[in-house]
Amino acid sequence: MNQRVLIVEDEPNIASALKFLLDHAGFDVVVEADGAQAVARVSESGADVVVLDVMLPNRSGFDILRDMRSGSHADTPVLMLTAKGQAQDRKTAEELGVTAFMTKPFSNAEVIKAVRELAAL
Amino acid sequence: MLRSLVGSRIRELRRRSGISQTQLAKTVGISPSYLNLIEHNKRGIGGQILNSIAEALNTRASQLSESDNPTLLSDLRDAAERSTEPVEDLAARFPGWATLAAAQARKIRDQEAVISALSDRLSHDPFLSETVHGILSNVTAIRSTASILAQMEAIPEAQVKDFYKSLHTESVRLSDTTEDLAAYLARAGSEAASAATAEEALDQYLTRNQYHFEILDQETQSDLASNAALAELDETINAMLAAEPQLTGDAHDLVRAYLHTYAEDACAMPLETFASKAKEASFDPMILSRAFDRDLHSVFRRLANLHRPRIEAPQFGLITVSASGYPLLRQPLPGFALPRHGNACPLWPLFRSFSQPGQPLLADMEHDTGQQYQTLAFASSRKQLKLGENGDLVASMLIVAKEKSPFGASFQPTAMVGTACRICTRVGCSARTSSQLIQS
Structure with a gap:
């Protein structure tokens, strides 16, 4: 059975490219664009890895990560994507318990490699 | 403060006159080591010794002891950021160069502050932050999609069409965003430059006038409460500003606001009365x-x-x-x-x-x-x-x-x-x- 990846990303063209890449890499991929629904989707989808954007409508990626870590997803690997890439964002994500961090724009190979590594944890 | 430059002046003049330290010390009747301390500004000097040295160096004592310029020394210390001795040496031996160095240091300090303010603005400007985020998202989508199309095979035709559409959409958005950004930066650049210049222009205007405007002190002795008095004040300030055609835009407004405040103060606290009361x-x-x-x-x-x-x-x-x-x-x-x-x-x-x-x-x-x-x-x-x-x-x-x-x-x-x-x-x-x- 394929491992499952939940992509939480509100930019449809980025989500679509990521979904295609990860599908192609052998994962079962689910996409969620709304920050407010993200934590529920982690549970529903039974995600093995979450690819999480920081800037989302309704709730930020940081809030989602905080809820995951304090709830039943304390150990689910999370790859955080941010368009800012500033030191403070990385620090905040690390404090909240992110597993890996990647700044946009990234290469397709980097994303696939990172998700494979997280799925193997 | 006096001793800080006298020694350097003595040394400079002695060297120019081709007289050795030992020779000069002997002529004025002091030990060479004491003269050395004087020349390095480590001992004060005055009275008979100063007169004798001046005579031996064929100059006037007053020329050796003319008062220091504390502002120049302070500015030079800012410029040199190190011990005081070389600064005093420089000011005494090369006053022209020292003034230039101090003026340049002031300019650098001001420009650094402008750069810092602009940099701060770039970091915290919400428009810029949002725009940069948008551009990075566009670029990410374009890069990922283009890589898929260029590097992967056997992509279903419908998916290829979707990817081309997304490339088109993202490139149009990127183009629009960068155009907005270019317009914004052009506008912000000119505003920032004029703001910096305005403050500098106000400073220059006030310094040139030594922060005194006698005409406002004389003409605003009466109450400014009446419309006629205010109109008269406006006329005076307009005439003052008309004499400064280089003051335009923000600089003009800043100077006008300063002069109005000055006039209000002058009216409420007339110069002569205030000076006497203050004393x-x-x-x-x-x-x-x-x-x-x-x-x-x-x-x-x-x-x-x-x-x-x-x-x-x-x-x-x-x-x-x-x-x-x-x-x-x-x-x-x-x-x-x-x-x-x-x-x-x-x-x-x-x-x-x-x-x-x-x-x-x-x-x-x-x-x-x-x-x-x-x-x-x-x-x-x-x-x-x-x-x-x-x-x-x-x-x-x-x-x-x-x-x-x-x-x-x-x-x-x-x-x-x-x-x-x-x-x-x-x-x-x-x-x-x-x-x-x-x-x-």
């Missing part, structure tokens, strides 16, 4: 505030522009800042530079006064140049507040050389301060927020 009250701003029924900020301003050739008064520097620390009015004191764009030393009593609005704070300060100053700081709301209303605070600080201060003892520990972190030489200061621009 009688030992320049105590509290007494003057009550006597003229004006707030302390106004009294500080009037005190700061009182010092002039025909009036005996201490020379005060003055800075007024908004609650964020942005300078609204600055009148530097020779030897005590005041930053033009904020980022002043946070240890100034000026900032402490924000925590005690309405309470004047008298304090002693030692500047990192070693000069001692006394300050009187006061913060208050710009307007009368209604119950429950939050005040828009401003704070002003009068600065005066300690030895010339009329205010008496402050009973507070001396604050060890600088002008701003970027040019402050203090080591291990817990309030430092940025490193020194030029490391010694």
